[in-house]
Amino acid sequence: MTERTYNVLFLCTGNSARSILAEGILRRDGQGRFAAYSAGSQPKGMVNPLALKVLGDHGYPTDGYRSKSWDxxxxxxxxxxxxxxxxxxxxxxxxxxxxxxxxxxAHWSIEDPAAVGGSDANKEQAFLRAFEFLKSRIGTFLHLPLVSLDRFTMGTRLQAIGHLEEAGMTPSNGIDLHQR
Structure with a gap:
């Protein structure tokens, strides 16, 4: 039996950086199992070029993104x-x-790379950090046994994924978010 496709919406205020990165990562890494979307409560109307650059530098598609309202x-x-x-x-x-x-x-707090000032290299580094955190969290999410988790357990696991880096935990050093 084939598992169904799950729809995932990543939200951010401006829908120009973090939510775009997350959409791009899941769009490729979850292809076939997940349909990825992003939106914002107050969309900026344009995607931050550094988000597209970081996606492209890591082999992710950079077309088809737009800043849009959650409405x-x-x-x-x-x-x-x-x-x-x-x-x-x-x-x-x-x-x-x-x-x-x-x-x-669930909430997965990621620092805003678009708020970082300084040199272009500093700004790009901030986008790279956001990309790496999101890629790690999405990678963990992709390995959850979705069909076997009840709603409460799913919510607990999603929240835990959002706190992996804060607690110094990663899927490879002892936390098991995949237990049934």
Whole structure:
């Protein structure tokens, strides 16, 4: 039996950097199992060029991204989400729309690379760090036994993924998020 495709929405305030990186990573790494989307509560209207550069530098597609409102995903005819993951603290603190289908919701705090000042090299390094954190978290998410987890356990596991780096934990050093 083939596992169904899960819809995942990454949210950030501006939908120009972190949520775009996450969408790009899951779009490729979860291909066939997941459909990745991103949106913002107050979209900037453009994707940060450094997000596209970092994706491209790591072999990820850089086309088809746009900064859009989360309102698109509550409109009639929008894909129903299975998972909604906020990747910035301000979006996590906002009152979100009521999502059709009652998806699992979690917060994965990632520092805003677009807020880093200084040289172009400093800015690009910030985007690279955000990319690496997101890639690690999404990699862990991809290995969850989704069909065998109840809603409560899924929520707990998603929240734990959002705190891996804070606690110095990674999937390879002792935490097992894949237990049934």
């Amino acid at each position: 698109e995903f509550v409109a009639p005819g929008a894909p129903v989400m299975d998972f909604v993951l906020t990747v910035c603290d301000s979006a996590a603190g906002e009152v979100c729309p009521v999502w059709p289908g009652h998806p699992s919701i």
